[in-house]
Amino acid sequence: MNQEEKIKYLLEEIYNNSNFNFDKSPYPEVTLTYAQTLDGFISGMPNTPPLLISGKESMLMTHCLRNKNDAIMIGIGTLLNDNPQLNVRQLSGFNNGGDVRNPQPVILDTKLRFPLNCKLLNNYKEYKLNVEQKINGYEKLTEIKPPIIFVAEGLYDLKKAKILKDYGIKINEIKCNGSQLDISKVLEILKSTYNIRNVMVEGGAQVIRSFLMNSQIIQHIIITIGPLYIGNGVKALGFGDIEKNSLPHLEHVQSLTLGQDIIVIGKPTMS
Ligand SMILES: NC(=O)C1=CN([C@@H]2O[C@H](COP(=O)(O)OP(=O)(O)OC[C@H]3O[C@@H](n4cnc5c(N)ncnc54)[C@H](OP(=O)(O)O)[C@@H]3O)[C@@H](O)[C@H]2O)C=CC1
Ligand SMILES: Nc1nc(O)c(N)c(N[C@@H]2O[C@H](COP(=O)(O)O)[C@@H](O)[C@H]2O)n1
Numbered sequence: 001m002n003q004e005e006k007i008k009y010l011l012e013e014i015y016n017n018s019n020f021n022f023d024k025s026p027y028p029e030v031t032l033t034y035a036q037t038l039d040g041f042i043s044g045m046p047n048t049p050p051l052l053i054s055g056k057e058s059m060l061m062t063h064c065l066r067n068k069n070d071a072i073m074i075g076i077g078t079l080l081n082d083n084p085q086l087n088v089r090q091l092s093g094f095n096n097g098g099d100v101r102n103p104q105p106v107i108l109d110t111k112l113r114f115p116l117n118c119k120l121l122n123n124y125k126e127y128k129l130n131v132e133q134k135i136n137g138y139e140k141l142t143e144i145k146p147p148i149i150f151v152a153e154g155l156y157d158l159k160k161a162k163i164l165k166d167y168g169i170k171i172n173e174i175k176c177n178g179s180q181l182d183i184s185k186v187l188e189i190l191k192s193t194y195n196i197r198n199v200m201v202e203g204g205a206q207v208i209r210s211f212l213m214n215s216q217i218i219q220h221i222i223i224t225i226g227p228l229y230i231g232n233g234v235k236a237l238g239f240g241d242i243e244k245n246s247l248p249h250l251e252h253v254q255s256l257t258l259g260q261d262i263i264v265i266g267k268p269t270m271s
Pocket of ligand 1: 033034035036042043044046047050051053074075076077078079081082108109110111113179180181182183202203204205206207208210234238
């Protein structure tokens with residue numbers, strides 16, 4: 001088995017041994033995953049270039065996880081800072097007719113700050129154009145699914161939403177009482193409207209915090225620890241203290257090394 005096959009096998013084991021019952025749950029199966037430094041940071045200071053924490057082997061694991069999940073969720077903070085692609089381009093066979101798939105991107109974006117020139121939109125537009133115009137080799141392209149954006153009712157620009165919808169982007173309005181979107185509602189819609197069976201939540205800090213504070217909706221946590229210190233930056237849980245009792249601990253813990261990185265895998269529990 002090569003490295004990619006070994007990682008895929010490891011992930012199969014994790015998901016096959018999950019006692020998650022999709023039919024009985026109002027939500028998809030949720031995996032929270034991120035990479036952090038030895039001093040607990042997931043990135044440098046806000047508005048600085050993206051920080052590479054994962055080595056090539058654990059980045060391959062991230063792409064295998066993306067391949068395994070129907071959807072990948074990030075907050076608008078990550079989109080604005082990193083301009084990510086959220087695809088599986090590191091897997092063998094990508095764009096060469098291989099048996100791999102991209103997850104559908106999901107963005108939490110109350111005020112629709114989604115930039116009209118971001119890679120997520122450009123990649124989707126380019127893919128659609130290739131398929132619609134049957135451009136040479138289009139049959140072998142790995143499908144790119146349209147991003148799904150969650151916005152708050154009354155807080156976003158309807159004209160911008162119309163432009164995005166015309167490109168094929170899915171926009172879902174949620175009633176929002178507080179300052180952030182209700183992640184339970186978001187997950188319910190992903191399951192009921194989009195038939196999303198499993199979702200990996202990649203971050204950033206505020207999204208990780210929201211999920212960990214509602215850890216009953218998470219089935220798996222997979223953390224990559226890269227062997228570096230950076231001194232300051234954005235902590236995995238963002239800024240501001242949290243009551244210790246609101247956070248879970250892990251059970252059924254496994255750990256392994258991939259390259260120079262340590263991977264910690266477990267199930268969150270409050271008990
Ligand atoms: N190392 C790693 O694995 C990863 C690192 N990162 C890093 O994280 C940093 C970004 O983190 P951060 O700035 O916290 O941004 P986030 O990606 O967590 O996005 C936060 C924003 O999402 C919107 N939002 C809407 N609803 C919710 C909700 N229920 N919970 C949380 N957020 C919600 C809010 O914006 P609004 O009010 O406008 O809707 C909020 O400000 C970047 O530097 C990036 O590099 C990101 C992913 C993985
Ligand atoms: N697994 C992992 N390791 C790191 O070191 C990271 N910085 C991240 N970041 C996440 O990956 C996104 C970038 O994705 P693309 O390479 O553009 O597909 C970034 O936005 C974070 O979500 N992840």
